[in-house]
Amino acid sequence: MQNFEKLGAFYVGRRYDAEADQPADDVVLYDAKDLTTHAVIIGMTGSGKTGLGIGLLEEAALDHVPVIAIDPKGDIGNLLLTFPKLAASDFEPWVNARAAADKGQTVSEYAASQAALWKQGLGEWGQDGERIARLRDTTDLGIYTPGSNAGMPVSVLKSFGAPAAALREDLDLYRERVQATATGILALIGIDADPVTSREHILIARLLDHAWQDDRDLDIASLIAAIQAPPMSQIGVMSIDSFFPEKDRFALAMRLNNLLAAPGFESWLAGEPLSAQRLLYTESGKPRISVMSIAHLDDASRMFFVCMLLNELIAWMRAQPGTSSLRAILYMDEIAGYMPPVANPPSKNLFLTLLKQARAYGLGLVLATQNPVDLDYKGLSNAGTWFIGRLQTERDKARVMEGLEGAGDAEFDRKAMERTIAGLGKRRFLLHNVHEDEPVVFDTRWVMSYLAGPLTRDQIRVLAAPQRALLAGTAGKAVRKKKQSDRAPALGPGVNQLFVPGEASEPVYYPRVLAAADMAFSNARYGVETEMSVVYTAELDEGAVELDWDNGEPLSM
Numbered sequence: 001m002q003n004f005e006k007l008g009a010f011y012v013g014r015r016y017d018a019e020a021d022q023p024a025d026d027v028v029l030y031d032a033k034d035l036t037t038h039a040v041i042i043g044m045t046g047s048g049k050t051g052l053g054i055g056l057l058e059e060a061a062l063d064h065v066p067v068i069a070i071d072p073k074g075d076i077g078n079l080l081l082t083f084p085k086l087a088a089s090d091f092e093p094w095v096n097a098r099a100a101a102d103k104g105q106t107v108s109e110y111a112a113s114q115a116a117l118w119k120q121g122l123g124e125w126g127q128d129g130e131r132i133a134r135l136r137d138t139t140d141l142g143i144y145t146p147g148s149n150a151g152m153p154v155s156v157l158k159s160f161g162a163p164a165a166a167l168r169e170d171l172d173l174y175r176e177r178v179q180a181t182a183t184g185i186l187a188l189i190g191i192d193a194d195p196v197t198s199r200e201h202i203l204i205a206r207l208l209d210h211a212w213q214d215d216r217d218l219d220i221a222s223l224i225a226a227i228q229a230p231p232m233s234q235i236g237v238m239s240i241d242s243f244f245p246e247k248d249r250f251a252l253a254m255r256l257n258n259l260l261a262a263p264g265f266e267s268w269l270a271g272e273p274l275s276a277q278r279l280l281y282t283e284s285g286k287p288r289i290s291v292m293s294i295a296h297l298d299d300a301s302r303m304f305f306v307c308m309l310l311n312e313l314i315a316w317m318r319a320q321p322g323t324s325s326l327r328a329i330l331y332m333d334e335i336a337g338y339m340p341p342v343a344n345p346p347s348k349n350l351f352l353t354l355l356k357q358a359r360a361y362g363l364g365l366v367l368a369t370q371n372p373v374d375l376d377y378k379g380l381s382n383a384g385t386w387f388i389g390r391l392q393t394e395r396d397k398a399r400v401m402e403g404l405e406g407a408g409d410a411e412f413d414r415k416a417m418e419r420t421i422a423g424l425g426k427r428r429f430l431l432h433n434v435h436e437d438e439p440v441v442f443d444t445r446w447v448m449s450y451l452a453g454p455l456t457r458d459q460i461r462v463l464a465a466p467q468r469a470l471l472a473g474t475a476g477k478a479v480r481k482k483k484q485s486d487r488a489p490a491l492g493p494g495v496n497q498l499f500v501p502g503e504a505s506e507p508v509y510y511p512r513v514l515a516a517a518d519m520a521f522s523n524a525r526y527g528v529e530t531e532m533s534v535v536y537t538a539e540l541d542e543g544a545v546e547l548d549w550d551n552g553e554p555l556s557m
Contacts, residue, residue: 018420036363040368057079060329067289072302075451082141086132088114094452131448147296151468152271167315167318178209207230293455329364335375336369341374538552
């Protein structure tokens with residue numbers, strides 16, 4: 001066994017002697033439990049940031065630590081490209097055909113050269129195919145694509161389910177859950193809502209709270225119905241119609257309904273429910289690395305999904321007993337835009353909550369970015385570990401210094417740190433860990449995963465095919481059941497709805513048009529003088545056509 005194979009120690013690379021300007025033989029092991037105080041990875045494009053992140057997650061897998069990895073760029077899916085045999089045939093489907101042509105090689109020849117390169121690179125770092133096999137044996141690897149069926153689909157509507165009683169009893173956490181969910185829903189339909197001044201936000205938050213306090217779940221369809229016919233008569237001291245008139249509520253309901261009816265939206269309904277427990281562990285209890293690929297989503301959909309995922313993770317976290325060891329990791333490959341220094345997107349407070357509270361539950365955050373100026377360094381001052389690579393501008397360096405000074409190191413030497421960072425090369429990082437006596441410069445180890453670059457949808461589809469096949473039957477049944485569920489139709493303001501009770505134990509809605517008439521018959525010659533009332537209903541046809549009252553059915557009243 002190599003000297004870096006120690007439980008609870010992540011093999012990240014070898015020390016680099018900056019004074020001698022040459023590599024040293026000492027391996028750099030990162031204490032896994034230090035991740036409970038969170039880590040930040042910062043480096044410009046080409047610095048080796050993605051390789052360092054993937055290397056950390058590989059070490060987590062070998063140590064049986066489950067991971068949820070949010071992947072906005074498509075690179076982290078490379079974790080699934082691990083080939084214990086290191087055979088050229090394993091590499092061939094994933095090599096870049098254009099790169100092969102640039103080298104004057106066929107795809108097969110280029111795949112063979114990549115396999116040889118990986119075998120040599122691993123060997124130089126004391127690794128081999130056996131270590132890759134152990135990684136595959138100890139951890140289940142899956143790739144998820146919310147809003148798409150390319151990978152494993154995820155049903156985010158389950159996130160509108162009522163939170164557990166323990167979370168509802170924590171008023172601060174419960175309020176954050178309600179506010180973030182409402183903001184995420186509105187972001188999905190393009191409404192940037194302020195929780196205090198936006199009537200759309202206030203209404204949806206009240207509807208969520210009303211249902212959740214009764215321990216009732218909500219989904220998009222039931223939320224649309226509740227917007228049109230709110231279960232409360234007042235918001236504050238104002239009547240519901242004064243606060244948010246019926247026609248305006250109908251317009252909001254229609255925006256949500258258009259989203260529900262949009263082509264492709266059914267992919268948000270299919271697949272496994274968004275469950276932190278199921279993303280972190282298989283049903284048999286095996287640790288899992290779940291890559292949440294969101295590169296295909298637009299900005300609004302990304303924000304919505306990230307908020308729903310963080311909400312779910314916070315709820316899972318609060319249900320765990322306290323621990324000082326590393327229980328799980330949340331990794332995000334590009335945090336810029338989700339925790340900015342000035343603006344307050346819905347994801348920001350959720351990340352800050354995790355940075356402040358997750359340590360007590362053994363949940364470690366690893367947040368990576370190439371844009372340090374776009375981060376809230378007051379929030380990141382909660383991070384105890386900083387992996388700093390090559391930086392692009394002096395402004396980037398200044399912001400990193402600001403973050404390091406805020407991390408609370410009384411002996412922080414700014415000038416020495418600036419000199420060290422200025423001399424960093426490719427795949428070389430400065431490790432600043434508040435749990436260690438001094439910072440360390442190191443070269444990152446060769447990763448076991450094949451770094452093929454951002455994965456395309458077709459490549460993700462191939463990787464996810466085995467898992468998707470297992471769930472296809474269950475997911476199909478869930479979708480069909482959803483389509484067959486009957487709900488009261490959503491109509492515009494001014495259109496009255498009447499409901500006639502049926503014989504079924506559960507409500508079943510069949511839309512029909514109802515006509516009622518009072519009729520009087522009077523004829524002195526025949527001695528007729530009578531009145532009667534009739535009620536008929538007629539089926540609705542498709543389109544704007546006349547109703548067939550000849551086939552109308554009488555309705556007894």
